[in-house]
Amino acid sequence: MIYDLAVIGAGSAGLSVAAAAAQFGEKVVLFEKAEMGGDCLNSGCVPSKALIAAAKYAHTQRSSAPYGVAAMEPKINYAKVMDHVRDVIAKIAPNDSVERFEGLGVKVVRARAQFVNVRTLEAAGQNYTARKIVIATGSRPSIPAIPGLKDVAYLTNETLFKNRVKPEHLIIIGGGPIGMEMAQAHRRLGCRVTVLQASKVLAKDDAELVSVVIAALQAEGVEIRQSVQITKMTLVKKRISVSLSTGEIISGSHLLVAAGRVPNIESLNLEAGGVMHDKNGIMVDEGLRSTSNRNVYAAGDVAGGLQFTHVAGYHAGLIIRNALFRLPVKNRTDIIPWVTYTDPELAQVGLNEAQARKAHGAEVKVLKWNFAENDRAQTDGKTNGLIKIIVRKGRIIGASIVGPSAGELIAPFVLAITQGMKISALANVVLPYPTLSEIGKRAAISNYAGLAQKPLTRRILGLLKIFG
Numbered sequence: 001m002i003y004d005l006a007v008i009g010a011g012s013a014g015l016s017v018a019a020a021a022a023q024f025g026e027k028v029v030l031f032e033k034a035e036m037g038g039d040c041l042n043s044g045c046v047p048s049k050a051l052i053a054a055a056k057y058a059h060t061q062r063s064s065a066p067y068g069v070a071a072m073e074p075k076i077n078y079a080k081v082m083d084h085v086r087d088v089i090a091k092i093a094p095n096d097s098v099e100r101f102e103g104l105g106v107k108v109v110r111a112r113a114q115f116v117n118v119r120t121l122e123a124a125g126q127n128y129t130a131r132k133i134v135i136a137t138g139s140r141p142s143i144p145a146i147p148g149l150k151d152v153a154y155l156t157n158e159t160l161f162k163n164r165v166k167p168e169h170l171i172i173i174g175g176g177p178i179g180m181e182m183a184q185a186h187r188r189l190g191c192r193v194t195v196l197q198a199s200k201v202l203a204k205d206d207a208e209l210v211s212v213v214i215a216a217l218q219a220e221g222v223e224i225r226q227s228v229q230i231t232k233m234t235l236v237k238k239r240i241s242v243s244l245s246t247g248e249i250i251s252g253s254h255l256l257v258a259a260g261r262v263p264n265i266e267s268l269n270l271e272a273g274g275v276m277h278d279k280n281g282i283m284v285d286e287g288l289r290s291t292s293n294r295n296v297y298a299a300g301d302v303a304g305g306l307q308f309t310h311v312a313g314y315h316a317g318l319i320i321r322n323a324l325f326r327l328p329v330k331n332r333t334d335i336i337p338w339v340t341y342t343d344p345e346l347a348q349v350g351l352n353e354a355q356a357r358k359a360h361g362a363e364v365k366v367l368k369w370n371f372a373e374n375d376r377a378q379t380d381g382k383t384n385g386l387i388k389i390i391v392r393k394g395r396i397i398g399a400s401i402v403g404p405s406a407g408e409l410i411a412p413f414v415l416a417i418t419q420g421m422k423i424s425a426l427a428n429v430v431l432p433y434p435t436l437s438e439i440g441k442r443a444a445i446s447n448y449a450g451l452a453q454k455p456l457t458r459r460i461l462g463l464l465k466i467f468g
Contacts, residue, residue, distance in 0.1 A: 003027045005323065006121055006130035008113045008268070011038020012309045013300030014136035015096055016316030022104040024324060029128050030106050031113035031121070037096035039138050039157075040309045041089060047161040048181060050088040052341055054081045055188035059220075059343070066381055076190050078166030085161050115273030118293050132295055132323045135268065135275070135282055136312070139261040139301035144173065148233035152240050154255040167191045167254035171242055174258035175201030175226065177340040180213065182256060184342050187222045194223040194250055196242065201226055202340060206352040209386060209402035213342050216384065263302045280304035287322050287329045288315055297323060306336050334397075335418045337410050344385050345406035350398030350417045356390045365391045367423070369443035371403045376434035380404070389413070389443050394422045405436055412440060423447050 005021045007014045010032035018030045035042045058074040065071040094100060098108045111124035120129045141156035143149065155163060157178055170186050172179045175197030187193045195201065201224060202210045214224055229245040233255075242250045263281035270276075274293040276283045282298035283291045290296035297319045298304075300312035314336070318329040337349035356364045371377040371385030385403020389396060399413035416426065426444040431437050 001027070001129075003029045003107075003128060003130040005029075005132050005134065006113075006128055007031065007134045007136060008121070009038065009136035009138055009264075009300075009302075010036045010096065010101075010108075011136060011138045011300060011312065012040050013138075013312035013316050014038070014134065015101070016313050017134050017136065017299060017319055018101060018106050019104055020316065020320045021324060022101075022106045024320075026324065028106045029109060029130065030101060031109045031111065031123050033110070033112040036098060037093060039140075040312075041092060041096055043158045043161060045309050046089055046092055047085045048157070048178070048185075049341060050085040051081065051161070052181060052185045054084055055185040056343065058190070059188045074190075076166070078189065079164040081189065082161065082164050112267055114267060114269040115271075115275070116269075117272060118274050119295055130295075132297065133273075134297045134299055134319060134323075135265075135302055136299045137264040137268065137302050139263050139281075139307060141257060142260040142262045143257060144230075144259050146173075146230050146233055149257075152233050152235050152255060154240075154257050156257050160256060163254070165254075167252075169194070169252040170254045170256060171196065171240065171250060171252035172256045172258055173230070174256075174260070175224065176258060176260070177202070177338075179256070179258040180217065181341050182258065183222045183224075184217050184220065187217070187220050192223075192252075193221075194252065195225065196228050196230060196244075196250075197224070197226050198229065199227060202346065205340070205346055205348055206388065206400040206402075207354065209346060209388070209400050212344060212384065212386065212402045213340070213346050216344060217342065261301065261307055263304070265302060278304070284331075286331050288318055288331055289322070303331075305331070306333060306338070308336070308338055311336055332418075335414060337414050339407035339410065341407065344382075344403045345401075347401045347406035347410035348399070349410055349414050350396070351390055352398055352400050353388055353390060356392065356398055360392050360397075363392050365447065367391060367443045367446050369439050369446065371436075371439060373442070374434075374436060374439045376436050376438070377404070379434065385439075387439050387443050389423065389426075389440070391423050391447065394424070396421060396423055396426070399440075403436075403439075409436060409440060412437075 004026040005028045007018045007030045018028050022028045061074040101108050109123050113121045113123040116122045120127050169192040172183050172195045175195050183193045183195050231245050232243045234241045239251050240255045275290050275296050276292040281302045281304035284298050288297050299315035301307045321327040322329045340346040353366050367389040369387050372383040377383045382404040388400045390398030396416040401409050423444050
């Protein structure tokens with residue numbers, strides 16, 4: 001049998017491609033050597049957000065006094081917190097199960113797949129030929145080359161949510177989204193936490209907004225060390241000792257490595273398939289098609305770009321349009337939002353202020369509004385936040401938000417950038433009161449501040465008065 005589509009990897013990207021193609025009547029074979037659902041379901045987005053939710057309840061108990069509710073130190077059962085995490089995974093898992101996809105008509109092969117030639121894959125001793133092949137094998141944690149690291153027990157996102165022993169002192173290597181989210185969550189669950197970052201934490205985000213997140217985590221007791229160099233690691237009396245270039249030694253009970261990710265491509269035998277690749281993943285064109293084997297596409301983390309679950313879903317849609325319907329597509333990175341789920345949340349889409357000023361100079365206008373000036377933020381007692389809307393020639397080209405529900409508030413700006421909307425569209429929209437969404441509108445309205453005082457405006461009003 002020759003399949004219409006072969007998909008390697010049953011994570012977010014692979015499952016989306018397989019499901020869509022099968023529903024269009026295509027013959028699809030899907031390969032997965034590990035757990036269905038991939039990283040997002042089993043060791044990424046789903047478990048991390050479930051853990052963050054548990055930590056938020058603990059924090060609420062501690063911080064309820066300003067609302068007239070007696071605060072108390074929560075009693076935390078770390079093992080039961082992890083039970084909650086596993087329960088959430090179990091509830092979502094049927095959506096990604098073998099049974100569901102076989103019900104859609106997909107042939108699911110639970111084995112590692114590798115290329116035999118440009119159109120043929122081998123798995124569990126059997127060959128599968130397909131007209132089109134999609135590589136969606138995702139990524140895994142990058143393990144830095146730190147002397148002694150391999151000799152100590154460390155956690156990654158792949159093992160963290162299986163740990164049922166509450167860390168007394170969790171040391172985290174890496175100040176990206178995963179590191180910062182897990183730092184705050186574990187601190188709220190009663191752990192001492194130290195974050196070690198070689199450069200700046202959350203370096204891809206707006207520096208002014210990142211400072212708000214850092215201050216919030218430090219206020220809760222998270223120790224954040226930026227621009228530090230780790231020289232070695234040792235195990236001393238069952239505790240992990242991290243030596244810094246300054247001579248300082250930090251000792252902890254648990255170690256989490258969250259220092260970036262690398263693509264899963266080693267086992268694919270890409271050379272046999274004529275698929276070019278580099279350290280970032282499969283080399284693809286703007287339509288996510290392999291630059292060297294036009295029968296092959298790459299989606300998700302392995303495509304070498306932004307590494308988010310929603311990007312994987314976006315890639316899947318592009319591939320379906322191009323591979324099945326021959327429609328021209330372009331992988332746009334300027335419309336991709338991302339969120340760091342700390343408290344306050346940090347969200348971004350398009351260009352941030354520094355990027356915009358570097359690219360467009362004086363053409364850029366930055367519109368700001370503080371959460372403290374929003375009535376709903378005041379009623380909720382959540383006023384620590386700021387929005388920046390980046391405008392060029394009247395059009396929205398970026399938005400940066402730090403504050404409660406920033407991940408929800410970024411949505412209209414994703415739409416605005418995708419559709420090339422003007423700032424006036426947001427300024428003129430009617431929003432319910434009182435809501436946090438008004439923050440974006442108030443920032444948009446500030447674009448017209450001072451208009452009433454301009455001489456031209458005054459002259460126009462004067463002329464209109466002549467007509468009664």
